[in-house]
Amino acid sequence: MALLAALAGVCLAAPTAAQPMPARKLVPVDLPLRLKEVESDPRLGANVIRTGRQVAAFCAHCHGEGGNSLKPDVPNLAGQNPEYLIEQLRQFAEGRRRNEFMEGLIKAMSADEKVGIVMFFANEKVAHKPAANAALAARGRDYYNKVCFQCHGQDGHGNEHFARIAGQQPVYLRNTLQHYRDGTSARVNPIMSGITRPMSEADLDAVVAYVSSMQ
Ligand code: HEC
Ligand code: HEC
Structure with missing residues (x-):
């Protein structure tokens, strides 16, 4: 201890x-x-x-x-x-x-x-936070269902290889995705930098709005 x-x-x-x-x-x-x-x-x-x-x-x-x-x-x-x-x-x-x-x-x-x-x-449950901007979250869902679901799962719960991202805190998500994309932190991951490279600021905002509202 x-x-x-x-x-x-x-x-x-x-x-x-x-x-x-x-x-x-x-x-x-x-x-x-x-x-x-x-x-x-x-x-x-x-x-x-x-x-x-x-x-x-x-x-x-x-x-x-x-x-x-x-x-x-x-x-x-x-x-x-x-x-x-x-x-x-x-x-x-x-x-x-x-x-x-x-x-x-x-x-x-x-x-x-x-x-x-x-x-x-x-074992703890994630508190659900509904999307503040439903239209933005709907755009994020389309992006998510084309790209992110492949590893983080349709429901965003991940598995033993990939993080759960459903219901994650929005500012943390935004910062983390931006760091992967721009290479601005010690946390480097070739998979996530490849995934985020083509994402515009608007794509990031939409995906964050959706992912942070997933249950
Ligand atoms: C090909 C598999 C793959 C795809 C597709 C993918 N990810 Fe990831 N993701 C990973 C891996 C691997 C990690 C862990 C990286 C690390 O350890 O830093 C990760 C980590 C993350 C994290 C950090 C989680 C945390 O708690 O810090 C976020 C956020 C994330 N991914 C979001 C996304 C989003 C949003 C998309 C779609 C735009 C996406 N990922 C698509 C494999 C993937
Ligand atoms: C003073 C505030 C603070 C305390 C206390 C703290 N953390 Fe953190 N923790 C953070 C911050 C901020 C981050 C995000 C760091 C980053 O990504 O740059 C973080 C990130 C993490 C992550 C990575 C999560 C992810 O999704 O990738 C884990 C795991 C973690 N903390 C575990 C713990 C544990 C276990 C404890 C208690 C023993 C703890 N933390 C106490 C501030 C704190």
């Missing part, structure tokens, strides 16, 4: 970006393998998820209760596929995805805290 121990003194107050968690030396663990082990053992799963739920109370400062973010630029973690989340935690830890606060935090977490947290969030 490395993070819980590290947090005991500090996490009651809302964290700030200037307050990263102390990095610790942890024995490397094959996280995808550990996730599979925990998923296939209900008793172990219940224990690890209990730990995850405790850590989630801290993540809630930014990602919201149960992973439904109230900040449009911070992603929901609710309903997200555990394999995808584990991979993102790894990317932050390795600096392939940069966010100063997330990096410090993840380095302080034990393997079972990571597995527990992703399993906890995966």
